[in-house]
Amino acid sequence: MKFSILKTALAVFITAFISTSAFAESTMEKIVKTGKLTIAVQTQGPPVSFVNKAGKRTGFAVELAQMMADDMGVELVVQDYDWKGLIPALISGKADVIAADMTPTAKRHMQIVFTEPVFFSETIAFAKADKGFSSWKDLNKDGISVGATQASSWSDIARKMISNAKLKEYSGGTAQTVQAVVAGRIDAGISDRATIAAFTSSNKDLVVLDGQITKEPLGFAVRPDSLHLLHALNNYKRLIELDGRLGQKIQYWWNSTDWQADHN
Amino acid sequence: MEFLSNYFNFRIVGQYTDVFIEGVLTTLVLAGICLVLSIFFGIFVALMRMSSNPFVWRTAAAYIQIIRSTPLLIQIYLIYYGLPFLIGNFFGEEATAIIALTIHSTPYMAEIIRAGIASIDRGQSEGAMSVGMNKMQNMFYIVLPQALANVVPPMLGQTAVLIKDTSLFSIIAVFELMGAGLRMYSETVIATESYVTTAVCYLLIYMMMLVFSNIVQKQLGGGAWQTAH
Amino acid sequence: MDSIIEKYQLFIDLLPLLMTGLWMTFKVSMFAIIIGSLLGFFLGILRTLNNKIITNIIGLYLHIFRGTPYLVQLYLIYFVLPSFDVEFLKFDSFTAAIVSLSLYTSSYVTEIVTAAINAVPKGQSEGARSVGMSKIQSLYHIVVPQALKLSIPPMSGVYVIIIKSTALLSVIGISELTRQGENAILRLPGNLMFIYFVIALMYFIYCYPVLRFSAWAEKRYGSIGVDPE
Numbered sequence: 001m002k003f004s005i006l007k008t009a010l011a012v013f014i015t016a017f018i019s020t021s022a023f024a025e026s027t028m029e030k031i032v033k034t035g036k037l038t039i040a041v042q043t044q045g046p047p048v049s050f051v052n053k054a055g056k057r058t059g060f061a062v063e064l065a066q067m068m069a070d071d072m073g074v075e076l077v078v079q080d081y082d083w084k085g086l087i088p089a090l091i092s093g094k095a096d097v098i099a100a101d102m103t104p105t106a107k108r109h110m111q112i113v114f115t116e117p118v119f120f121s122e123t124i125a126f127a128k129a130d131k132g133f134s135s136w137k138d139l140n141k142d143g144i145s146v147g148a149t150q151a152s153s154w155s156d157i158a159r160k161m162i163s164n165a166k167l168k169e170y171s172g173g174t175a176q177t178v179q180a181v182v183a184g185r186i187d188a189g190i191s192d193r194a195t196i197a198a199f200t201s202s203n204k205d206l207v208v209l210d211g212q213i214t215k216e217p218l219g220f221a222v223r224p225d226s227l228h229l230l231h232a233l234n235n236y237k238r239l240i241e242l243d244g245r246l247g248q249k250i251q252y253w254w255n256s257t258d259w260q261a262d263h264n
Numbered sequence: 265m266e267f268l269s270n271y272f273n274f275r276i277v278g279q280y281t282d283v284f285i286e287g288v289l290t291t292l293v294l295a296g297i298c299l300v301l302s303i304f305f306g307i308f309v310a311l312m313r314m315s316s317n318p319f320v321w322r323t324a325a326a327y328i329q330i331i332r333s334t335p336l337l338i339q340i341y342l343i344y345y346g347l348p349f350l351i352g353n354f355f356g357e358e359a360t361a362i363i364a365l366t367i368h369s370t371p372y373m374a375e376i377i378r379a380g381i382a383s384i385d386r387g388q389s390e391g392a393m394s395v396g397m398n399k400m401q402n403m404f405y406i407v408l409p410q411a412l413a414n415v416v417p418p419m420l421g422q423t424a425v426l427i428k429d430t431s432l433f434s435i436i437a438v439f440e441l442m443g444a445g446l447r448m449y450s451e452t453v454i455a456t457e458s459y460v461t462t463a464v465c466y467l468l469i470y471m472m473m474l475v476f477s478n479i480v481q482k483q484l485g486g487g488a489w490q491t492a493h
Numbered sequence: 494m495d496s497i498i499e500k501y502q503l504f505i506d507l508l509p510l511l512m513t514g515l516w517m518t519f520k521v522s523m524f525a526i527i528i529g530s531l532l533g534f535f536l537g538i539l540r541t542l543n544n545k546i547i548t549n550i551i552g553l554y555l556h557i558f559r560g561t562p563y564l565v566q567l568y569l570i571y572f573v574l575p576s577f578d579v580e581f582l583k584f585d586s587f588t589a590a591i592v593s594l595s596l597y598t599s600s601y602v603t604e605i606v607t608a609a610i611n612a613v614p615k616g617q618s619e620g621a622r623s624v625g626m627s628k629i630q631s632l633y634h635i636v637v638p639q640a641l642k643l644s645i646p647p648m649s650g651v652y653v654i655i656i657k658s659t660a661l662l663s664v665i666g667i668s669e670l671t672r673q674g675e676n677a678i679l680r681l682p683g684n685l686m687f688i689y690f691v692i693a694l695m696y697f698i699y700c701y702p703v704l705r706f707s708a709w710a711e712k713r714y715g716s717i718g719v720d721p722e
Contacts, residue, residue: 043666079585082666085572088455092575111453151450168357168437171446172664175679182682183345184353203682333700334693335660337671342689349686431562442564455572463561463569470560
């Protein structure tokens with residue numbers, strides 16, 4: 001009697017084990033089976049992903065993913081995370097793709113794998129107009145303080161390129177960096193041109209300083225074992241690049257502030 | 265060990281030992297400064313609260329209630345972003361953080377001290393007055409020393425809260441223990457090791473506090489001291 | 494005068510956004526207080542049964558949750574739990590908020606329930622046992638009803654702590670009151686201080702009555718010496 005219980009338990013255990021490991025399905029197979037493509041986006045990061053004035057989640061990355069999901073004929077599920085939560089969400093399988101303006105750094109590549117660059121960011125510095133800075137190079141001095149989002153590539157860039165200034169990292173994201181600049185807590189903030197465009201157009205006191213500090217490729221990311229999905233994303237990117245749809249979206253969301261009229 | 269390192273990468277945590285030690289020390293120093301300041305101001309707020317002048321005690325009561333009814337995070341934001349508007353960018357991040365947390369924790373200390381003062385037998389004051397002490401002398405030489413000794417246990421509890429509250433400093437870009445964890449995460453992109461190490465460091469501080477408070481209870485407290493509570 | 498009208502207009506404009514935030518704050522804090530109280534109630538009763546192993550396990554649980562800042566717990570539950578490959582632990586932001594806040598609540602409630610049960614005079618349960626009630630019956634019919642009354646004042650204190658802690662959820666992107674205020678500030682950066690004041694006021698309006706109720710309840714039902722606030 002005791003023996004048979006043990007045997008059943010063993011059988012159950014083995015079945016459970018096999019079903020999770022040996023027959024583990026690929027991410028793409030899961031998407032095909034469930035009919036759902038799940039993306040992780042940043043909670044508040046206009047214009048890449050944000051909630052617009054109508055309370056609807058939208059943005060450049062969301063629309064691109066929506067376009068792909070529509071073409072695949074699957075439903076798009078959008079889950080939003082804090083910036084720091086994006087990579088853990090992907091690794092743990094809460095999402096299939098990170099759709100954000102993330103730079104493929106070497107450290108990040110040790111955890112996840114990025115698609116080909118989808119768009120490019122220009123890292124710039126911004127400050128209050130009455131501070132009298134003209135170029136970002138003016139910031140590289142003792143006694144100047146600059147702010148950037150914690151765990152972002154901007155703070156790495158600030159550390160490297162504006163090494164003489166004191167760097168303050170804000171865990172709340174660009175929004176808090178902007179607040180700190182406005183309140184006079186820091187002399188300037190580091191971010192990218194498209195993100196800051198939203199703030200400078202609504203606040204005349206803020207100006208973008210001359211010169212681009214760096215230019216960085218930005219891509220989407222998947223788990224290292226989602227090879228099928230990675231190739232699909234790369235090829236889809238080339239497809240919409242050539243048929244012009246990617247260019248349209250980039251022009252609307254990234255290279256201009258056209259989107260503000262519709263969404264802010 | 266091989267098996268464990270699948271879940272927890274000790275090699276990378278090892279690279280951040282210095283950062284975490286610095287974080288722990290900064291947390292202890294910042295919390296220590298806030299503790300001293302908030303006990304100091306707490307005594308005055310407690311005395312104000314117990315004043316018979318309605319303007320004085322109402323001011324103290326309003327201060328206590330307002331602080332107790334609003335989140336520390338909002339208080340920190342108001343002070344962090346507000347101070348430059350009021351007095352210019354005079355205080356740095358650390359000083360601002362200390363000011364904010366002192367303003368936050370003074371009312372809690374004041375309430376504890378007030379309970380301590382109330383627990384002192386009236387006969388003590390009457391005795392002091394009868395040997396010719398005035399009200400001030402009575403308060404500072406007779407009542408307060410006993411009151412403070414009586415409230416050491418709740419004050420240690422409040423100190424533990426204070427230490428935990430310093431974790432919010434990371435949000436206004438002050439480097440402390442939470443900031444150490446956030447820096448490790450920001451540089452290595454591994455969440456588990458960064459945040460578990462942070463939690464373990466806080467638990468170590470907490471255990472030190474527990475041991476310390478047990479020693480204090482045994483050393484200072486006889487049976488009579490215990491019964492007061 | 495003009496500026497007052499202007500601020501008033503601004504306040505009216507902001508109100509819908511901030512009210513959705515307040516509603517979220519209310520929802521999250523309600524969920525947490527209910528789930529956390531049930532869990533804490535259960536653990537608190539288990540702790541009074543005098544089983545050494547259970548008492549020690551619960552004690553460890555309490556130390557972990559009382560020894561680390563809520564911000565660290567939030568990061569652990571939000572960022573670290575998902576990395577264990579268990580489907581059940583893969584929370585989205587909202588679930589992570591509720592789970593972490595409920596566990597945090599339960600650590601307070603457990604202590605209150607234990608203290609309240611111990612505060613019910615021993616004679617009561619002995620009496621119940623002597624008329625033939627079982628241990629469970631005496632708990633259920635005699636001890637718990639009285640203990641519940643005793644725990645009302647400190648429980649209101651816990652509720653205030655939980656409401657205030659929800660402000661931290663803005664850090665993981667829950668659109669509660671603080672987060673909505675920050676969203677408003679991004680659109681109207683010039684009114685940063687005013688918006689933070691309005692947020693602080695809204696928290697005050699929510700928390701202050703609960704604090705007053707707690708003070709009133711303590712006068713009515715008496716104190717059991719646990720003051721979480």
